[in-house]
Amino acid sequence: MSDFWIILTASIVAINAGLLGCFLLLRKMAMVGDAISHAVLPGIVVAYYFSGDKTSGLLLLGATLTGVLAAFLIDFLSRKAKIQGDASIGITYTLLFAVGMIMISSWMQGNVDIDMECVLYGDIATIHMDKIIVDDNLYLGPRAFYVEIIAFAIIGLSLFFGFKGFKLLAFNIDYARSLGINTGKWHYALMTLVSLTTVVAFEVVGAVLVVGFLIIPPATAQLVSTKLREMLLFTCLFGISAVISGYYLAVWLNVSITGSMVMVSGIIFFAVLIFQRIRNSSKQKIEFTEELTQYDQANK
Amino acid sequence: MNENCAIEVHNLTTTYGGAPVLWDVDFDLPAGKIIGVIGPNGSGKTTLLKTIMGLLEPSSGYVKIFNQDLSKMREKIAYVPQRESVDWDFPASVFDVVMMGRYRKGNLFKRTNNTDIEIVEECIEKVGLTEFRNRQIAQLSGGQQQRVFIARALAQKADIYLMDEPFVGVDAATENSILSLLEEMRNTGKTVLIIHHDLQTVSDYFDYLVLLNTRLIAKGTPQDVLTEENLSNAYGGQLTLLAKVANLIKENQFPIREKDVDL
Numbered sequence: 001m002s003d004f005w006i007i008l009t010a011s012i013v014a015i016n017a018g019l020l021g022c023f024l025l026l027r028k029m030a031m032v033g034d035a036i037s038h039a040v041l042p043g044i045v046v047a048y049y050f051s052g053d054k055t056s057g058l059l060l061l062g063a064t065l066t067g068v069l070a071a072f073l074i075d076f077l078s079r080k081a082k083i084q085g086d087a088s089i090g091i092t093y094t095l096l097f098a099v100g101m102i103m104i105s106s107w108m109q110g111n112v113d114i115d116m117e118c119v120l121y122g123d124i125a126t127i128h129m130d131k132i133i134v135d136d137n138l139y140l141g142p143r144a145f146y147v148e149i150i151a152f153a154i155i156g157l158s159l160f161f162g163f164k165g166f167k168l169l170a171f172n173i174d175y176a177r178s179l180g181i182n183t184g185k186w187h188y189a190l191m192t193l194v195s196l197t198t199v200v201a202f203e204v205v206g207a208v209l210v211v212g213f214l215i216i217p218p219a220t221a222q223l224v225s226t227k228l229r230e231m232l233l234f235t236c237l238f239g240i241s242a243v244i245s246g247y248y249l250a251v252w253l254n255v256s257i258t259g260s261m262v263m264v265s266g267i268i269f270f271a272v273l274i275f276q277r278i279r280n281s282s283k284q285k286i287e288f289t290e291e292l293t294q295y296d297q298a299n300k
Numbered sequence: 301m302n303e304n305c306a307i308e309v310h311n312l313t314t315t316y317g318g319a320p321v322l323w324d325v326d327f328d329l330p331a332g333k334i335i336g337v338i339g340p341n342g343s344g345k346t347t348l349l350k351t352i353m354g355l356l357e358p359s360s361g362y363v364k365i366f367n368q369d370l371s372k373m374r375e376k377i378a379y380v381p382q383r384e385s386v387d388w389d390f391p392a393s394v395f396d397v398v399m400m401g402r403y404r405k406g407n408l409f410k411r412t413n414n415t416d417i418e419i420v421e422e423c424i425e426k427v428g429l430t431e432f433r434n435r436q437i438a439q440l441s442g443g444q445q446q447r448v449f450i451a452r453a454l455a456q457k458a459d460i461y462l463m464d465e466p467f468v469g470v471d472a473a474t475e476n477s478i479l480s481l482l483e484e485m486r487n488t489g490k491t492v493l494i495i496h497h498d499l500q501t502v503s504d505y506f507d508y509l510v511l512l513n514t515r516l517i518a519k520g521t522p523q524d525v526l527t528e529e530n531l532s533n534a535y536g537g538q539l540t541l542l543a544k545v546a547n548l549i550k551e552n553q554f555p556i557r558e559k560d561v562d563l
């Protein structure tokens with residue numbers, strides 16, 4: 001039974017992260033996702049310290065705001081202080097992550113629920129320990145699953161209703177501004193969603209590997225998609241396939257589940273890349289031969 | 301104030317990182333004309349366009365569109381950025397990109413309606429891309445991509461069109477068809493402002509010229525602007541070299557433009 005819940009929960013993590021990752025990737029902001037996923041750490045620790053509960057609403061809100069703060073700092077450093085983009089990302093997230101680390105080592109010493117291990121790698125194998133049970137015996141599944149479902153509803157609705165805006169912003173931000181659209185609002189809406197995703201996913205897959213879910217499936221999908229909707233759909237498919245096959249690989253080899261999922265995701269990426277290259281070069285060969293025959297016929 | 305003034309630029313100064321890119325530029329542009337903005341590289345042509353569009357904040361001075369603030373006139377003015385400014389590997393079709401011309405501040409959360417679709421189809425046809433409407437934009441030639449951008453601007457149904465180098469990387473046939481499209485637009489009373497770099501074609505293409513090199517060097521009809529004095533003020537020593545190269549190309553009939561084949 002726990003197999004089922006682990007796969008289901010991880011699949012929703014993959015969908016949430018993948019959908020937003022598509023927009024990050026198209027905006028050339030993949031590393032901002034990385035930064036946010038690390039920068040939420042102090043937010044998580046502070047909120048946990050005050051609420052004493054790993055899944056409280058306060059924790060989610062506080063940590064999400066820290067992610068948005070990171071996005072704001074990156075923006076400020078690169079635009080106002082004229083620090084180069086990748087440097088401002090590096091400065092911001094290592095600083096915030098270090099603050100979080102210090103908080104954990106001083107406040108949380110000996111705490112069983114939150115430690116660096118959990119922060120970095122997540123606890124997917126044990127999510128069923130924190131479960132929701134009604135009427136003392138009706139098991140409804142792990143709490144993490146419901147947190148992910150709520151996040152999915154928020155992300156899904158935002159992307160559905162804001163599809164045109166997010167798409168326009170990703171393709172041509174200057175043009176969006178020329179239409180008088182407040183691109184700052186859209187930018188921070190996306191950053192808030194990314195932040196929320198990494199916060200709810202951190203407990204399941206950890207701060208490091210959530211980036212794999214955020215970037216690898218969208219990058220794979222972009223190789224095979226000609227439309228944005230297609231890319232979102234393929235992202236979900238690649239993400240879920242990686243989750244399922246990664247899980248069984250991990251069980252079979254008795255290794256880290258999350259690590260195995262992200263590794264499979266990376267393998268799928270390279271497989272698609274190679275397949276794409278071979279297909280394109282053979283297509284070019286065919287087109288070239290066709291052109292040659294046409295040319296020959298024309299000259300006869 | 302002139303009734304017939306489409307764009308008024310008043311004592312405009314725009315700086316980038318402390319250094320002025322535009323310095324005290326001041327002019328009125330007539331409506332219903334094809335207007336060229338020329339000047340050497342780094343003379344602030346793109347900055348001028350971006351400042352008019354409100355993408356850059358001027359350090360001093362202001363811009364008025366038909367005597368109104370830009371914020372009230374957004375829907376009357378369409379912007380065609382440089383083709384290189386976007387990633388053409390974006391997963392979108394020709395139709396998708398031209399549809400963005402129908403996006404408005406007020407309709408982002410609404411679904412597109414039939415009128416929008418009709419307008420988009422019509423604009424795609426105007427630029428001659430109907431057979432490519434479902435093709436992914438990555439699989440278009442440079443000239444076709446440029447035409448996608450122009451179709452998107454047409455779909456905005458604006459009165460003023462600001463275009464940043466629409467003829468770069470475009471073959472001669474496409475350049476001619478774009479030009480006749482622009483003339484058609486002018487004849488229906490639209491104003492078109494174009495950044496252009498090819499001095500040889502300037503007097504054939506434009507009714508009115510703005511010659512820029514950080515400061516405004518000259519403005520007016522091509523005959524008034526294209527004097528040796530104005531050009532050497534704007535281009536300095538570069539011009540003699542440019543002219544020599546241009547003559548050489550003309551004499552030897554070298555192709556000047558990037559080769560562009562309809563796929």
